[in-house]
Amino acid sequence: MIKTWELDPEFKYEIMKESGGEHLTACFQCSTCTLGCPLTEIIPTYNPRKIIQMSLLGMRNEVLTNPDLWVCLICQTCTARCPQDVRIADLLGAIRRIAEREEEAGKLKIESVRPSFDKAFMHQIQKYGRLYDMGLAMEYYREKEGSFFKGMMTMSKDYKKFGMRLFKKGKMGVKSMFPVKVKDREVMKKIFEHMEAEKG
């Protein structure tokens, strides 16, 4: 049930200010996005159209805590088909970023592990300018499992067969223990610091 006193009429503007969220109000609720979304075969209740509708209505809390936000594959099928050029894949990203900021401010809790994966990934770029697979996996598992030790245990279990397979093909070995780094790491630091400062 929608409780009108809990609606936030500013929510749609908040989303539209976010990069990628600009086209929100163009949506005319035709459902083309949901009909073409490959996730609906796996999760029948998954419904990007509804997330947009709830955003337009101002159901801020429901939208920002919706676990479906973190399942989107960013496959762009919805964006390609939308007759109104809403760019749903980008839009969901904009909403996810608002949710992450709210979590950082202690205002809500995100159940999904995806933000910690994305953060761990970004830390590799920030530090090295390149993706360092091993560093990413170690940080992600540590965050996910709550401690370095537990993280390493789960990681070695998950990677046992897979890692061996890659090792045999020479795709994982001593070399992959160490990061490849860009020479100009100072600029990577600057880029991230600048973006951080800008987001306040």
Add this chain to the structure above:
Amino acid sequence: MSNRKYGYYPGCPSESTAIEQDMSVKAVFEKLGVELEELEDWNCCGAAEVEDPELVYALNARNLAIAEKKGVNIMTPCSICYYNLERSNKALKGSEELRAKIRGIDDSLAYNGGVEVKHVLDVLVNDIGIEELSGKIEKKVNVKVAPYYGCYIGRPPLTAFDDPDAPVLMDQLIEAIGGEAVPFDYRKAKCCGGPLMMTMQDIAFKMARDVLEGAKNAGADCIALACPLCGMMLDAKQEDIEEAFGIKIGLPVLYITQLLGLALGIDASKLGLNKNVVDTKPILGKVV
């Protein structure tokens, strides 16, 4: 006449999980007499994990600026790198304000909009062209191929260079090398599940399973692809997917540049065919 030199942006997996793609791209372009100059000190494009578009633009402004200084256009073999580089290119070309803002972070991000970005598949079919390629074919790669395009070749419209639902560029290459593209319906351009591989493995595996089974049921001898993340899901994880669902797939997964390289008469080891996780020997036996 096509531009015979490109600034090569290999992407992060090129030295590890997708080394065979990198090897085959280099070998194919060498054979074609098209020069690739690796962009010096290139950085990660942001992949699917950097969600803030402005951060993606800043990261890629540096890559674009490196190419611009060298006076080369960019070619990349990875669909996600392509998407990030090209959407950044479009955004930066379209806004002096954005360019100035990003330039303000550091001088090395000063980009003036003078570069084009292309995916290797686009370069092969549209710049070099099927005609030139056909003239250089030395061997018939007599295989049934499921052409798998994934997401960022035909979508989103902003950066797409093929049809979103029924892409054709890889099919044209397969035909040119003497292979047969099997009917692969909507699965051609369906997501492989890659972005959820580490965070929601069950969903990622279901996505990949549909693509793998579709290829197998279509009677393919192998899958061809053009993106390292798809390679990770469909090749490196194939055994895990078989195990998770108690099914048997056993389909070799090759980068389209590996198949093309075979047709151009390049040695299999130079194309990294021993690096693919699922054994590619059954395919080698069909190169005549």
